[in-house]
Amino acid sequence: MAFGRLQRSGPSQPMSDINMTPLIDVMLVLLVIFIITAPLMSNSLRLDLPNAAGAQAGSAAQFVSVAVDAQGQLFWGDEPLTDAALTPRVRETAARNPATELQLRADKSVPYGRIAELIGLVQAGGLSRIGFVTETTAEMSGYRPAGPPK
Numbered sequence: 001m002a003f004g005r006l007q008r009s010g011p012s013q014p015m016s017d018i019n020m021t022p023l024i025d026v027m028l029v030l031l032v033i034f035i036i037t038a039p040l041m042s043n044s045l046r047l048d049l050p051n052a053a054g055a056q057a058g059s060a061a062q063f064v065s066v067a068v069d070a071q072g073q074l075f076w077g078d079e080p081l082t083d084a085a086l087t088p089r090v091r092e093t094a095a096r097n098p099a100t101e102l103q104l105r106a107d108k109s110v111p112y113g114r115i116a117e118l119i120g121l122v123q124a125g126g127l128s129r130i131g132f133v134t135e136t137t138a139e140m141s142g143y144r145p146a147g148p149p150k
Contacts, residue, residue: 064103067106072110087124090126102131
């Protein structure tokens with residue numbers, strides 16, 4: 001026959017090479033999954049921030065982020081928090097660095113009274129620098145407040 005021998009000439013030798021193709025395939029799939037999910041993880045708390053024209057966000061050397069959603073729930077970063085647990089966190093932050101800025105992100109449907117309560121808790125905790133985070137729109141970027149012409 002022209003297909004070769006049917007007998008083996010000896011025991012088969014162990015393969016000393018590692019097949020890297022399956023490992024590379026798995027790593028590429030994990031990389032694609034990470035690339036797709038990374039932007040979703042950065043800001044998991046969805047807020048409808050008010051629009052405002054004004055100064056651009058400052059570059060505070062050290063800041064903490066507190067958010068208030070539409071239901072009035074507090075978040076320290078992305079971690080849910082109660083009013084009673086906020087004051088110790090603020091005191092701890094103020095003890096480390098009193099110049100720390102608290103960046104407040106509040107949904108535009110949150111009542112003014114809730115924001116005033118939050119500001120009072122933060123100031124009672126020892127932080128006095130509070131920044132309000134808003135969204136700027138393209139129409140408002142050229143906005144100039146009314147006043148005497150320059």
